[in-house]
Amino acid sequence: MKFKNLLLLLSVALISSNCGEDDSPVSTPPTEEELINNIVIEDLSEMGIFTEYIEGPAINSKGELYIVNFEENGTIGQVDTATGEVSRWINLPDGSIGNSIRFDASDNMYVADWKGNNVLKISSEKIIEVYAHNSEMN
Secondary structure (H helix, E strand, O other), X not given: OHHHHHHHHHHHHHHHHOEOOOOOEOOOOOOXXXXXXXXXXXXXXXXXXEEEEEEEEEEOOOOOEEEEEEOOOOEEEEEOOOOOOEEEEEEOOOOOOEEEEEEOOOOOEEEEEXXXXXXXXXXXXXXXXXXEEOOOOO
16 A cells, blocks of 8 residues: 555654664654655645645544545545545535544544534444534534
């Protein structure tokens, strides 16, 4: 998987930047500059497939990546981290626009719906319910 390979590459780069000349670990952590110089960023998907409100990337316990506002506002896309392919996972209720995603231990997804002033709970079976509502939230 590209995503796991990227994390492995980052880990190896950080470890190797922390080794002394004799390859024994050095007790001091890497500097901010060393960390920045060892970061590798790779696009997983093509440009322009998310709206200007793209936010909320989150990964569930299975390693599945989800991002709000895929193709149009009010949707959640699922990214295949192995191929970079993105597909629409679910449409939010009419008028809802998500801007953050979190998961609980059972892989229920919680979406901050800033337009509807809700926190939506979405089960892995794609059942949507209002988990919390407050008209003063956004």
